[in-house]
Amino acid sequence: MKNKRVEYQDWGLIDYKEAWDKQENLFSASVQLKTQLRNKQLAVAAGQEPEDDILTPNYLVFCEHPHVYTLGKSGKADHLLLDEAGLKEKNAVYYPINRGGDITYHGPGQLVAYPILDLDNFFTDIHLYLRTLEEAVINTLAHYGITAGRYPGYTGVWLDADNEHARKICAMGVRCSRWVTMHGLALNVNANLDYFKNIVPCGIEDKAVASLNQELGRDVDLNEVKKILKQEISVLFGMEIFG
Template sequence: MQERVLEVRRLGRVGYGEAFELQKQLESEVIADREKGYLLLLEHPHTFTVGRRSSENGVLATAEILRSIGAEVFETDRGGKVTYHGLGQIVAYPIISLSPDREDVHRYVRDLETVLIRTMAEYGIEAFPIEGLTGVHTSEGKIAAIGIHIKRWVTTHGFALNVNTDLSYFNWIIACEGEPVISMEKLLGYELDMAEVGSRIIRNFKEVFGFDQVIDEMAATEFAAV
């Protein structure tokens, strides 16, 4: 049996539209060759994304406010409602095949939650799922949002983990079910190394999803500086 290989791309700061186009390109590649998958780790500039389940009033900010806070709005094909992406946040986009033995959407979401929960545990943060909701939560609020899209059992989109995130941007949206949000920095009381958190995510992702080999050529490269 051929080894399953995960290629990691640490992209630094990337606009939402550019990242979306890259996902679609890699989605086609994985549909053609299901033994190889990709994991994109990146930061977005201040962005509000509107998922398929969003209502029209999910973004509270007017066009004038959006200009003043330097944020853009994108409609996207992932599941879920409105969420925020921005600096100090690690966004992970897995483009992997769930076929033939993981063809279960709910299991996929649970597995993503497991990756995040294990990573948080390494920092002494107790994180957990909540029945009926997606994402990963703590006693102080939601620390990671999940929104996915699956085509022919190949995944795109993924999760956003609040590491050193400016949480004030969440005030301009009705995020998911309206629950409070929190960051790793706020819970721990210090700014975290983004590249190190990314490396822990990669290791846990490999273990949870059973990849045989990880190609991470930029393992020592830090995310783009703010």
């Protein structure tokens, strides 16, 4: 039985390490529950009486972080262009973490989404998962008259991806184990893009970054963006979001 109900949680502005720990707790509990489910299936196959169905939970978390740089498993440490003193001067911190991808920046005015989903409840295809998240962001930006798309060979969402003005407005990096996901995407809404000058964003040296407020020439209501993105994710995944 598939559980397409998804609990929405808004963690507000939260320290990155605190949010990472909270993610890990939800993620680990889902993976452990899937182990119980697998053991139950083996027991039924061996002729034991089936018990009540075990349904794995799903979560969609939105938040913002204070200034932080995170480096994925495939990234290079020298893509951070600041030393300890430089980080302190920028009031930023740095964490090597367990998602895919290279280095990125999170900060106030950036909408971070952490889907902690059991993909067995939806579809077991990590490529499709990433493309679906991208599509949700592309559709969200379209609400503001912004035409966005993909850049061949890279994850995330881009503007003017077909010409020399290509710039990235949404970065992505995920972890998946036993088809349970964590980490996710970061959409620049009212972000301070100067902080991206201190890294080689996502390991890409020759492309710029963008933010929705910069493109529109005005600040954007972050809660409005949350509402739109949540709806787009819900529709594309066929979710029933509550909370």
